[in-house]
Amino acid sequence: MSSKNLLVELFVEELPPKALNKLGKAFSAALFESLKSQGLTVTESAVTDYASPRRLAAHISAVSAKAADKQVSQKLMPASVGLDATGNATPALLKKLGALGADASVVSQLKRENDGKAETLFLDLTVAGANLAEGLQKALDEAIAKLPIPKVMTYQLEDGWSSVNFVRPAHGLVALHGTEVINLSTLGLNAGNSTQGHRFEARVNPIVLRDADSYAEQLKDEGAVIASFDARRAEIISQLEQAAAAQGLKPIEDEALLDEVTALVERPNVLLGQFEDEFLAVPQECLILTMKANQKYFPLLDASGRLTNKFLIVSNISPADASAVIGGNERVVRPRLADAKFFFEQDRKKTLESRIAGLDKVVYHNKLGSQGERITRVSTIARLIAEAIGDATLAEQSSQAARLSKADLVTDMVGEFPELQGIMGRYYAQHEGLDDDIAYAIEDHYKPRFAGDELPRNQVGAVVALADKLETLVGLFSIGEKPTGEKDPFALRRHAFGILRILNDSGINLPLDILLEQSLSVFQHSVNQAEVLQALNEFIYDRLAGNLREQGYSAQEIDAVLALKPPLIADILKRLAAVRAFAALAEAPSLAAANKRVGNILKKVEEVVSAKIDSTLLQEEAEKALAQVLTSVKTTADAAFEAGDYTQSLQALAALKTPVDAFFDNVMVNADDPALKANRLGLLATLHQAMNRVADLSRLAA
Structure with missing residues (x-):
């Protein structure tokens, strides 16, 4: 072959x-x-x-x-349909064989096999290879x-x-x-x-x-074409680095731009261009964006990361004299930079505060009002968060930064380059002489924008970013705009992840449930508060569970911790570490199983069971021993829990294994005497309470 x-x-x-x-x-x-x-x-x-x-x-x-030709076994039909009482082929079988290019001569070669339903006829065929x-x-x-x-x-x-x-x-x-x-x-x-x-x-x-x-x-x-995309991309990278190094500079890193330029040229030729120094007075983000987005150039940066007046062009032609190509590109980029300079100068003639009124004309959502109404809500939420932290100065700064956070949406620069929202707000705030904490909060309140993105660089920014994401998530859930399947048009999964990142890493150690309640309270439309809050909690903890799985925690570990819906997100990793350490103990399987058994017993009791023990009603030695050990263990475990030492809190429970096993072996919980039964249920409720402060240990049972 x-x-x-x-x-x-x-x-x-x-x-x-x-x-x-x-x-x-x-x-x-x-x-x-x-x-x-x-x-x-x-x-x-x-x-x-x-x-x-x-x-x-x-x-x-x-x-x-x-x-190569292939041998296949072709299923035909049930033997009862293909063969008559004498074993001869029926018309139905002959028709089927004819369709396969065979005739009655192969009937004797047919195989009979049970296909799971009935005895069936099969024909071995040689299928010609394509x-x-x-x-x-x-x-x-x-x-x-x-x-x-x-x-x-x-x-x-x-x-x-x-x-x-x-x-x-x-x-x-x-x-x-x-x-x-x-x-x-x-x-x-x-x-x-x-x-x-x-x-x-x-x-x-x-x-x-x-x-x-x-x-x-x-x-x-012969054709002056590098056919391989990867080879062409590597050639562009090499030429960019050489051209930049010759100037003592480095090209900006942008994988998407590199891919796009690779797709625009057949044989790359990197050339050096430059523009007038006066344009460097414009924020470098504006110049970089216009060069990348509109012209597909690679701006050059100095050793400190500052933009220079030089840039690299990836040309598709290689003339002996490249001056005309370079000059043409320099003429093309100049009006773009002049536009950016004009926008920047015009925008600075008005304060951010004066622009807030213009946000009333910008629709946010037809059920949630304008951007003006939205920033009022975000500002209120930011103040509530800062007040809960207990910092009056932070509350004032966060409220002000939140009010100004969207003002740059109605500037000329952001109108031309929406990607610069927040960034331009920071520049304009600094131009007005506002405190840097407020200025950087205006830029950072969009962070984290994606997985792996950096967090806001100061506490004001963290508070405003948290308030902004809470307002978005809570507001859209309150009007029924929840993600369904793969559809998430408002990026609410990303907002939920941002909330979790900020609460875990920014030092804002506030309960999630309280934050959600306070955020929902700033909306004026009528909602079923309990229903919305439940949906929000489930949504956020689902996102958290998925992220924890990606970090390598087992489903059992995650389930045990998140079953309690811990309100302090920053505590969850500590709880998971404690659960992992507890699961490694020899006593863990027995205690997890006992915990599950206790939970099932308490669920079956119709009346409310109080976690109280009357020592005068303890009769059996096993229940006396359990009550005595439990009192000691609970004191130790609770003290460790309150101190935030979740590992020690769970380790203390190991001492309960022997008395718990003895209790279930020797004590009848459902005693005939109602008082005795109630006391034993109270003992179990106390045990259950002591064992499940860090995590629901029953979820670790096999």
Whole structure:
């Protein structure tokens, strides 16, 4: 069976840059998987993907010209249907055999096996393996159908009548098995062995490919194209670093920009440009954003991370004299920077406070009012949080920072660059001479914006960020806007995670349930308070459970701690560590099982059981011993708990194993005497209370 390397290329008009890498990998992976499923590859076969602005291609090694024949056992029908009383084939069986290319002569060769329901007839067949032309056509059709195309185009073919749908108009198809062209067609194209190089700098056009293995080499040498996305990206990184080092600077790091630029050029050529120093008076975030977003340039930073007036251009052409290219790019970027400078200067003519009234015209949510109404709520929540912390100065600063936190939404700069919201608010606050704690809180109140993002840099920022996220989460839950399935249009899962991060890491050690109640109280519309708070608690603790699983805690450990819904989020990791240490004790399995048993007994009691023990009603030695040990253990465990030493609190419970085991072996809880029964239930309630302050230990029972 002949085995050669295979190349397939689709040559198209410029592909969407932000989707190119994903399209290239999806195209090659789908081709490979389809050929593999048809038996046309071997174990050693490997796929290499290629993606440039005008092509998607895949190189697959060791592809067979024809797949091996396969032996299959074809299920036919129940024997009672296929054979008559004398064992001869029925018309139904003959028809089925005919459809499979067989006749009555094979009836004697049929196998009878029970398929789990009845005795069934099977026919052993040899299925011819797919040939490459048929298999590759199937694979190509599947690969094109599965492409994650952001937006499909409909365009006419050359005949003027037919039209096809694809991400961009396709103009060429290559299919080479070794040196042989495979008979293949798609999107109105027939396969050949030639492709196009660089639009302007190809040495040869068209490029006639010698074989499947010469593709990347010929495109580079004859076509001035680096076909591999990864190789082109690495080349850009290398050139950026060299060009920056020559100036004693470093290029800004931006993976998304790097991917996008890689998708825009076929053979990169990095050039150095610069602009006038006067523009550096504008906040560097504005200049960096306009250069990256609008021009796809890489700004250069000095050793301290400050923006310089130099930037790097990734050009798609390499002229002998690059001055015209550099000059053109410098002329293009200058008006962009001038716009940013104008916006910055105009915005500073008005104070943030004077802009607050404009937020009344900005809709936040049709059921929750304007941004103006929203900042009033956030400011109130921030003040309540700071007052609960017990800091009057913090309360004033947090309230003011919250009031000003959204004012930059109605500035010209943020109108042009929404990504700068918060950042520009900080600059304008500093320009007005406001305290840095307030200015940085305005910028930081959006943090953490994603997993791994930094937290607000000061306490005012942490309070305002917490208030902002609580207002969003509580407000949207109060009007029924909860995430469903994978849909979370308001990013409420991210807000919940932000709340947890702030409460865990920012030193704001306040009970979650109280924070939720206070936040809900600032809304004016009518709600079922208990229902909303329950839904919020479940939602937030679910997010927390998922995060803890990612950190490596077991489901049992998490369940034991979160079953109690600990109000202080910062305590949860300490509780988990205590539970893990307790579970390692030899006494842990027995105590967890006993705790579960006690809980079940108490659940079955209809009347309220008080956690009280009357020592005069203790009769059995086992209950006396348990009461005595429990009194001592509870004192030790409670003291450790109040001191925040959850590990020691749980370790103290180990002394209960022997008396608890003896109690259940020797004492009848449901005694005939009501007073005796009530006292024993009180003893168990006291035990249950003592054992479950740190976590619900019954969740550790097997």
